[in-house]
Amino acid sequence: MSVNRLISCPYCGMNCRIKVVKKLSHPYRFDSPSLPDIPNESGKRCFFGNNIIKPSLTKDRIRYPLKASERGSFIRTSWDDAIREAVVRLAEHSENPESMMFIGGMELSNESAYVFQKLARLLGTNNIDNTAFDQKISVLEVVEANAYGLWRKYSEIPHNDLIVLWGINPAESAPLLLRWVMLAKSQGAKVVLIDPHKTKTIKLSDKMLRPYPGTDWALALGVLNEIISREPDRGALFPRDSLNIIELYPLNEVSRITGIPNAELESFVDVLLTSESGTIIWGPGAAMGINSKVTVRNIISLAGILNFGIIPFARWGNSQGVLDMGLLPNYLPGYTGYDSAERFERLWKTWELPREEGKSISDAITDEISLFYIADCSGLSLIPGIENALEKAEFVIVQDSYFSEVAEFADLILPAATFIESDGSITNSERRIQWSERIKRPPGEAKPHWAILSKIGEKLKLGFSYSTPEEVLHEISTVVAGYERAAPRILKRTPEGVFVGNNTGADLKLSAGYGKDVKGKVAIFVHQFRSFWKWELPEKLDSALISPEDASEIGIRNEGHIRIKSGKWDFKVRARVSQTVLPGTVRIPWKSIFRKALSLESLKMCECEVEGVRDGEDIH
Template identity: 30%
Template sequence: MITMTNKQLICPFCGLGCAVTLKIDEFGRPYAVDAFEGDHVSKGKACPKPFSIPSFLNSSNRLAHPMKRKENGFVEISWGDAIKEISERIKEITKSDDPSSLGFLGSANCTNEDNYVFQKFARAIGTNNIDHHASFFALSEINAMYKSLGIPSLSSTYEELLKSSVVLIWGFNPAETNPVLMGQYILKAKEKGAKVVVVDPRKTKTAWFSDIHLMLNPKTDYALALSLLNVIFNEKLYDKNYSERINLSQKSIEVINSYSPEVVEKICGIQANTIRQVAKLIATSGKASILWGLGILQQINGDDIIEALLTISALCGYLGKEGCVVGGIKNEVNLQGASDMGVLPNFLPGYIDVSNKNEIEKFSKIWGFYVPDKEGMNAFEMLYSSNSTKIKGLYIMGMNPLVLLPNMNLTKKILENLDFLVVQDSFFTETAEFADIILPAATLPEKDGTVTNFERRVRWNNKAVEPVGEAKPDWMIVREIAKELGFESFFSFNSTEEVTREISSVNPLYSNITPEKLKENTSGIFWNINTNDKNEEKFLFLKGFYTPSGKFELQLNETFEIEKQSANLPFLLITFEYAGQHGAATLTRNFSPLMKRWGEAIGELNVETAKSLGINEGDKVKIKTEYGEFSCKVHLTQNIVKDVIAVPWHFGANSIFSCEIAKKYRKPELKVFPCSIIIQGEKQ
């Protein structure tokens, strides 16, 4: 009798956290995916991406065995040899230099257990040089929300969107990148009467569903946000009790007063009366949600923009209120969880600041080794800052920085010049080509563990199939290296559940979460600050904020950055996401139906701009910046502002951005950059 099985697992793509059903044949091979009808998040729906799961699990590009670089390429080696060589090289580097000469890049594509063990390992070695996809996708939000609110997370659950009167969507396109969020929550709110406002320089699919679309000039988001504040503040549309909850400095008031709608109209290209209309709509609605995405998060001054949007929410009393959802929508399946686990240079698990001496002592006592109290470098600083020359070795788990990070040519040279590079991944990525040792890791469907979506819902992911070849769960690999280095007593985990229990014992946000509870509650458990307050399962900030003062801390900056065009670089390059691709396309590039539709970068160019350049529909163009060039075909449209070309970033468009780090924000520009555009083959 042929036995076919169905396994429920968490979709390994965006951070919405949907469950799907993986169909497995009698030989244990996955062959199809369905939406999970009983899922509390997706409501039984699915976007195109999870249907690629069987293809990437069976891909010939999977890493099945440890490998070592030799003169003529990579050769397979045993796990024992790989672990021994890695531990010896780590000892060599830390003996001649201090532990801060090592850097660790974790992954928002791995489980909480993987990331927890990884960051603990880095700190056992003696460094806080640890980061993950957060620098690329969420650094601005983590900085701004921690400073203003005391915790970086969505303010309430997705269900509250259904009660919103206004949904403001700023800098992302959920109709394509998060279709379930759009269809099951935002559009259902609209059906109930909510007004949808979209802020984007492109008329995206999401904008087609909007009641108001603010098609602003790129890089003017901060000015627009300040102008909305200007109207709310000066027309006294705010919650009259706001002063009890907000520390609003006189300097911030002066900044707000400088950005009247009339001033900002000339900057953003949005009419002053429309700015006033939107400000009044948000402030008087009683229940408004404000959601942002990569269009904000990847801008160099994303911190400022998010602080302004948070201030709008705080002034109107929308933080911790029913029918109001405020926060960022992240790309990766476990970006929230990896951040919660402390895979960050400045935070221990639970967003405990590494400079907090009392907490450092507590963690040192619990873990059994001294935890470093000096803030480490983030991913950009490890590679591009003036201190990056101190980094001799890099251990990368489940991340492909060569595609994610800017200035690909320079990044290649930096990776080549490292004394030692370990890449631990499920696929032979572009970054893996530069590794000294490659370690094969299990994918999410091939292992147990927990995942946290961006509404703070923690769920148990069930192992559905066996890993390919000799691939192992990431935490197990790290444990074996730790043991080889003599850290066995600190990493004595024998199961995923044991790691989950230790997380619960040390991370204050996860103190109510155990493997037993998660397996009983398949819909998940929400982490919260006060585990005795059941209301905090759905709402943060009900009784105030988690800052030292208990108030919303606000200090708006006077200026905002605008990338200026020049005679040689007269246009702006912006990036966006395809509906059928994900991140660096490591998983989705293995599914031919997705690649057939979304398999190459097609730039979007305004019809009038194209006409002035002699460019026709389908022409191949070369986009040039000071840091390189990128070629793609173009689609001509009226749905983008003039003198801007928009390109999907999954195929390396970031490679021609600058990697120069702004000291204030600790990151480079990743969203908007001056460029020139010429037809491919045309003389320059």
């Protein structure tokens, strides 16, 4: 088989374009596409893009439909029997739609995500959510603020004279994003890094602010306060209740909360006000920590008051696309409210879609859910309480490419193709929609997600059946706001992709809020490690990082042991002393027991106690 195709790398929110060449009996070769406007400047690739084939070749692929004989043990079944079983179970539970929960992962294509939520809603439930945790928080705050017009393209970054990197470490997590920032810096732009820890990105920054974890909301409020104090007219963009909050946080108070010296805060405000153009790029450090929602809200307001651009950067796959496609309990595709569902009802030929807001993953964990349908388990194993919820459910359908901790709870497993094994579109963090071509066949009997879902919908007589992903994309382009230019005939002829149409005519609705106090030390988890698509929790890592100041305070030396306690967990770990760690924090490897102390909105950090451990003391 000879292949010469263009794909988008689904590893992070860049979705870099890669030209793949494959000739019979020769290995895959990756080339830089000769396109003038693509996410990866000059067609460059990082380590992950250069190894994009590797994950699909692992031994733990799901190759055939499987039925559980007992928990964690499965026997092979046919596709006909597997589809029949799924249809029977879904039909039974559709009599009580609130008993069902549909969860989609961030590696689904736009087409697969769209069909998945359509299946759920035609079965009568809005109990739909996704595992793009950080991007969901960011995007929903953008929607609330009508801040689409602030969204910037990667290629616009070099045209700014100030870049603020907030809670993101592109040097390690998104090297091709870093290239755009480096290009801006080479043209005279200043780079400000906001992060409690010194990462490799610090080498590129002109200024670094290190707020105590969970206090970023206060940093943004203090900056807003100082800007409005100096230029009062800017305050007209806020409602009175938000101005009342902002007035409570002058720089001296914010310095006390964040631990950032007052002079550094004033200098940051000076840089902001003397910059003619700027872009704030934030990542999971801002969107997944303590007080993450209010932090993102205040960052958007800061960008709005300065007329800066924003890029909420997603670390994984098609996080932006699955949100746009409506894998949310409170919005239809295109962030359409349920009070405007008529055009979906007409297209889907149904009398009435459910109008009540559905359950989120958090709700599903605490409420009684009888049936879970999980399409792509990416990141789901990190969620506190998910195992207990799956274990209590009557039936669990898992549709995925790899075996995982979540798959062990499945009653029925449907083998799915990976992103590079099927055609489909993907939307990156600059909201660029790109068509990605299949470059290899899936193993065994695995099928594309959209095809599996289409067959189930057909057998349930829900009024839809798709033969190709292009059919799905055509429907998306007719009904999903912002995707009008993504019709297959346009997108497939536009290799650089098209951008989601922004609602730039709507007025900004800026607001401000305050977060809860952070007391004591904060544990920051090194837990979201994955080998491309396959998530691996690094249980075997046995060392934490602690600052010299904290090591001295609790009386330990480098390679000594510390005890960390928070809520329901308590364990001992070897500690390495590092200057990169902010005093009052500890960076620790992820362990499954941490789920007991965390919430879904704060998977990256939690408050804790840290003390030294004497040799020979046993702690579990």
